[in-house]
Amino acid sequence: MSVPPGGSVSLAGPERAEEVVHVIHAAFAARPALDPPAPALEETVDSVGKALAEHGGLIAELGGQVVGSLLLEPEDRLIALRRVGVLPEHQHHGLAAALAAGAEAVARERGFDGMALEARAELPGTVHFWNLQGYAEVDRDGPHLTMVKLLPHARRLPTAEDTRALGERLARVLRAGDLVILSGDLGAGKTTLTGGLGAALGVRGQVTSPTFVIARVHPSLVDGPDLVHVDAYRLGGTAELDDLDLDTDLDDAVTVVEWGSGLAEMLAAERLELRLERAADDVRTATLTPVGRRWLGVDLGPVLGTT
Ligand SMILES: Nc1ncnc2c1ncn2[C@@H]1O[C@H](COP(=O)(O)OP(=O)(O)OP(=O)(O)O)[C@@H](O)[C@H]1O
Ligand SMILES: [Mg+2]
Structure with a gap:
């Protein structure tokens, strides 16, 4: 500053x-x-x-x-x-x-x-x-x-497996109605992380880059929250998540938005922001920033694997 x-x-x-x-x-x-x-x-x-x-x-x-x-x-x-x-x-x-x-x-x-x-x-x-x-x-x-x-929490992700494992651990704290905003450059690992999250949530279907659809719903196979995976590059700057007319209520789902720029705050007042950054040596750093009342008192140390 x-x-x-x-x-x-x-x-x-x-x-x-x-x-x-x-x-x-x-x-x-x-x-x-x-x-x-x-x-x-x-x-x-x-x-x-x-x-x-x-x-x-x-x-x-x-x-x-x-x-x-x-x-x-x-x-x-x-x-x-x-x-x-x-x-x-x-x-x-x-x-x-x-x-x-x-x-x-x-x-x-x-x-x-x-x-x-x-x-x-x-x-x-x-x-x-x-x-x-x-x-x-x-x-x-x-x-x-x-x-x-x-305060944000950060950790290094040396391999793609580390990125996926972070997604898996994220599943432990997420519940229906939660929104995760994933930001980071092209190829930073956003979809890899969402794949780990989907596997740990126990949802149907392989998580892939939602390049040809704006959003994909992965229904839960274990009576937990569905996973809604959104590609916000295609959603555009001002669109509202609620306008997507998805096959599920966002209140019953964990919603993950892959988002390139910094417009996350337009989507919801309560959210978990996860930024993936790729350094020159290809090693990624994840920075997790909880925003809003939902995250007060939630210990994210175990998610990051730092405690
Ligand atoms: N921590 C990491 N270290 C090295 N490689 C990684 C890491 N995380 C992901 N990768 C690899 O980077 C590539 C791109 O990953 P991925 O498709 O998840 O990125 P993305 O952020 O979703 O990209 P896009 O911007 O195209 O949506 C994949 O080959 C993946 O295995
Ligand atoms: Mg992707």
Whole structure:
């Protein structure tokens, strides 16, 4: 994540409480008035100092001045970002994104599953900003949204058999209604992985590249979910999965979409993104990114084979 020239993001303790309160007050006062008002405006040096002493926070500095900050607070397996703010005169220069990247690094280092935060529905620009950082809404209580970004997991796949085995292990966590978005270049191994998944799910028919059809339904032979295998290259950018008029209800199936570009978020709010990348030495890397409420608390370590 790029920080503007002369800028830096670092961990902060209670000794920075005064500067952090200043940022919080200035940033939150500059927002449109909300009902109920953001409690951030009631923060004091005392309350912020206490929060910083307990769990720490992050500050963004520019030319020696603290211009942005956030407070950290563990919430079960996630780390919450609170009071995220940047001084109004320093907004739109990537500082908030740099703070978000810093929080992600902290979450990774400290072994959390991901990050959570509260956003106000009345501030669509803020919600959009967090969407762009990879956060998805997982809960809504009136105007209060809970947004979460779960950390991706990666592993190397030296052989095609490793790719297939990953698909097989994926079958253990998938259930009816789930959507898997497979992205990666031509020949990265998307169909190979889906083949392993189909075999482990116990569905009928060989999984092949759905080149001549947009989608193929593989019915379950074991009273489990069907497998719907979609080639999104042919589906086109704006099409809806529901419009495919398939012979099965997507709620009763595991749906796998082979997708080349990064438009996955258009398909569903809850999804498992699996990206396959092929390096110069032909070795593939799989990166699994769970998105949405469905995946909160789901341990993907065993799927990746990393734990
Ligand atoms: N981890 C891997 N290491 C080496 N070869 C692999 C690996 N995974 C898959 N392959 C091989 O790469 C080739 C292409 O695989 P596959 O058809 O699954 O890719 P794809 O991503 O579905 O391609 P397309 O973009 O055409 O849909 C196959 O020959 C497969 O055996
Ligand atoms: Mg394919």
